[in-house]
Amino acid sequence: MNTTNTTRRCFIRTTATGILVANGPTMRTGFAAESANQGSWLHGRNLRQVQAGVLDVGYFELGRENDPAVILLHGFPYSVDSFSKVAPDLAQRGCRVIVPYLRGHGSTRFIDSNTPRSGQQGAIGTDLLALMEALKLRRAVWAGYDWGGRAACVAAALWPERCDGLVSVNSYLIQDIASAGRPVAPSVESGIWYQHYFLTERGRLGLESNRREIARTIWTRNSPHWHFDDATLDRHVAAFDNPDYVDVVIHSYRHRLGAASGYPAYLEVEGRLSALPAIRVPTITLDGSADGVVPANDGKASAAKFSGPRVHRVIEGAGHNLPEEAPEAFADAVWELSRAARRRPGQN
Numbered sequence: 001m002n003t004t005n006t007t008r009r010c011f012i013r014t015t016a017t018g019i020l021v022a023n024g025p026t027m028r029t030g031f032a033a034e035s036a037n038q039g040s041w042l043h044g045r046n047l048r049q050v051q052a053g054v055l056d057v058g059y060f061e062l063g064r065e066n067d068p069a070v071i072l073l074h075g076f077p078y079s080v081d082s083f084s085k086v087a088p089d090l091a092q093r094g095c096r097v098i099v100p101y102l103r104g105h106g107s108t109r110f111i112d113s114n115t116p117r118s119g120q121q122g123a124i125g126t127d128l129l130a131l132m133e134a135l136k137l138r139r140a141v142w143a144g145y146d147w148g149g150r151a152a153c154v155a156a157a158l159w160p161e162r163c164d165g166l167v168s169v170n171s172y173l174i175q176d177i178a179s180a181g182r183p184v185a186p187s188v189e190s191g192i193w194y195q196h197y198f199l200t201e202r203g204r205l206g207l208e209s210n211r212r213e214i215a216r217t218i219w220t221r222n223s224p225h226w227h228f229d230d231a232t233l234d235r236h237v238a239a240f241d242n243p244d245y246v247d248v249v250i251h252s253y254r255h256r257l258g259a260a261s262g263y264p265a266y267l268e269v270e271g272r273l274s275a276l277p278a279i280r281v282p283t284i285t286l287d288g289s290a291d292g293v294v295p296a297n298d299g300k301a302s303a304a305k306f307s308g309p310r311v312h313r314v315i316e317g318a319g320h321n322l323p324e325e326a327p328e329a330f331a332d333a334v335w336e337l338s339r340a341a342r343r344r345p346g347q348n
Contacts, residue, residue, distance in 0.1 A: 025050035025135070047107055053130030054115045054265075058107030059100035063091035068164070068338050069137050071128070072099045075146020076249060077215040078321055079105060079239035081232070082145070085327035086334070093335050098135065102147055103127055104248030106239040117244050119252025121175050122266035122273060125154025132162055141341065143334045145169035145322055147252070157277040158269065164281075165337030167330070169322045170294040171285040171312070172305040174273055180258040191293040194218055198253040207249060211240045223319025225290045280308040282340060284333040288318030288325065 025048050050057055060080060070090055072083045080099045087097045101108040102124060103117075110117065128151050132140065141164045142152035150173040156166045157174060183189065189196075194214065197203035207214060215237055219228060254260035262270050283306050287296035299312025313333070318326040 052134035069140035073144030073148025117247035119248040122269035124151040143167035164341035171302040278307040
């Protein structure tokens with residue numbers, strides 16, 4: 001595939017699909033009913049739960065059980081609501097769409113109270129593989145941004161046999177922990193102020209007390225052209241009302257900046273990630289031209305990290321929360337990889 005900045009509109013499957021798979025893991029309505037405001041895409045949908053690895057994962061599912069699977073992964077400080085338009089669009093086109101809450105968010109809970117509340121990259125990547133196992137999915141397209149994009153990159157690099165294709169906002173997101181102490185341009189450092197803030201006890205207390213306004217402040221910087229309203233913010237912030245939210249977030253940022261150790265359960269995974277392994281699955285990377293935290297580029301700087309077919313696109317006007325700001329471009333990328341996977345020998 002050749003590098004291009006042009007998004008292609010793919011054929012849209014118009015046959016109506018089911019809204020939810022009727023059997024399988026536990027379904028419940030409590031969290032969605034309590035947290036989803038009128039007008040949210042979650043309104044009226046059943047929240048499903050499945051035990052996957054160390055977590056009891058809350059997720060939404062759209063589409064038909066036998067359609068090719070895609071898993072959409074949200075970032076921080078955001079929630080599954082980033083896919084409010086992407087998920088129904090992909091289900092309509094002919095995908096089985098799974099949208100989980102990451103650890104520390106929504107109704108996702110740790111099964112054992114003694115499990116460390118890790119937010120390190122090895123943990124969230126392992127969570128994705130565990131979810132695949134729990135849902136008995138052999139393969140799927142993985143698509144995400146921010147934390148979700150990192151989870152997808154980690155899993156795609158380490159377990160490519162389970163990945164039909166990768167959509168990653170901001171390209172290669174596996175962290176080079178060994179180089180975390182190296183400064184970057186001041187214009188970039190200022191955009192990640194919250195990462196430095198969370199290194200302090202003051203930052204932990206601030207996140208505990210001001211989850212909503214910290215999210216608003218980050219969103220405004222991350223996406224200067226995205227004019228969100230209070231209702232949109234409230235729908236996302238409802239997912240932060242989780243007993244593990246602060247612990248997971250704080251550990252994530254302290255670990256990535258070399259200020260906290262990883263946990264033994266992820267030692268082997270982190271060792272493999274320290275080599276910054278290349279991603280060889282078919283990949284589409286996206287940058288928002290108005291991303292206020294990760295400046296858009298032509299993709300060449302990260303090209304060596306993708307040893308398989310890769311296309312890079314810059315989406316005009318989009319910021320960091322690209323699936324919600326440019327849902328058609330994001331859905332097109334996922335659908336393109338899903339269609340290509342169906343055509344490969346041995347796929348169905």
